Amino acid sequence: MTILTDGHVCQYEIRGLAGMFFPGLKIELIFGGGARPEGDYIYSGLSRESGENRLLIEVKIGENYETARDILPDSPDFKNDCERAFGFMLYKILSKITGFAPEWGTLTGVRPVRLVRRRLSAGMSAGEIIKDLQGKYLVSPQKAALAIKTAENQRGLLEFAEGKTFSLYIGIPFCPSRCLYCSFVSHSTEKTAGLIPDYVNKLCEEIRRTAEVAAGNGLKLSTIYIGGGTPTSLSAAQLRRLFRVIGENFDISSALEYTVEAGRADTINSEKLAAIKEGGADRISINPQTMLDSVLEAIGRRHTAAQVEESFRLARQTGFDNINMDLIAGLNTDTLEGFKYSLDRLIWLSPENITVHTLSVKRSSDAVYQGRAIYDPHGGLVSQMLEYARGRLDSAGYFPYYLYRQKNTRDNQENAGFAAPGRACLYNIFIMEEIQTILACGAGAVSKLYMPGAKIERIFNYKFPYEYLKGFGEIIRRKQAVYNFYKNAG
């Protein structure tokens, strides 16, 4: 599809909105209008005629040809007004053409909770916020209410990120096999097991050097998160070494939270759980994604639901009293009944956190490469799954505490974390709300440097383990940017 824009700079919002209705579709942007192309297109133009700002949207998709017009008065917030007006017009047309009305309305951003927080800080009531988001962005009252609850539940937790604090992220980009829907930079240990010893060596070195950078900038450790991939793809001995290096270089006694994503049940055993516990971690994730064996098989995960329950039992036995479990709504072959069963089963297990993701299909995922597109933007099935999850989790005593949106999700739905009282994961909130520096180690890891009032800066590590090993010197060199950031940010 082609998107033509003429006389304005709202092209990215228009492209984002089109992408919500046609996830995964290749979109070409053309600036300056001109002749309409042969195939499908969206044209958006802003012109000034007789002293008036005229907005025009034309959409041709297949047989459909629709237009919408609006006139905007000049205002101090003219660019935002244009974005909103174009978004409104295009949303209505694309909803009509596709029969699909995304519940987050015209919002295309990752962090809708921020919009709500700003309104809460300005003294608006929940009712006023719902009305405002509905009127300006066509957000459904249910989604607006979810964002409000999430923002309210974050109150009192955001302050833990204040001051010169940071969280430490450590990435282990290996998994025992690749899930069909995966779009992370993660490597199957079947193919890359030989890289792991070198990777652990370099990672330990990067952790040491990162500790020097943190100390050199007067940063205080707040939380630790070891993610992936699947960190428990490492052996118990490798995990022990990693924890030892972290413990020797950071004051983990001052950390508010220390999470390890144990991830897949096929990598968990009592020896590794003991290594994690002895290493000082107090929170783990065991992520089934579904509790149906048939769906686990369909998505290429080589473990059963019984293994998930056994891992959970082992984790409790090892003394973990803070466990997260992830589910994904919209997995290939899953049904509404199947999803309900999975969620009910997790609630029965009673972990402290349950995170409900929506399947996001990326171009790079194997599922798409294999021509097995597993999403249907118009199905409504995932919306029903999430509606069930919200109600069921609420009645089971879990509250939403972080929320974000990704591109190309089924039914354009969100990812949200739910927690038992007092068990919200601080790291998830800090990283999603971008309110704290994250110093990140490992292949594919991205450090984010944050100070109130300063522009967020990112430091990228090489993506793939072999690049990471080869370009390690450069990775260490890049971390020096932390000094400049804090010097300039004051």
Ligand code: SF4
């Ligand atoms: S466990 Fe996660 S990171 Fe690993 S392959 Fe599956 S989806 Fe990807």
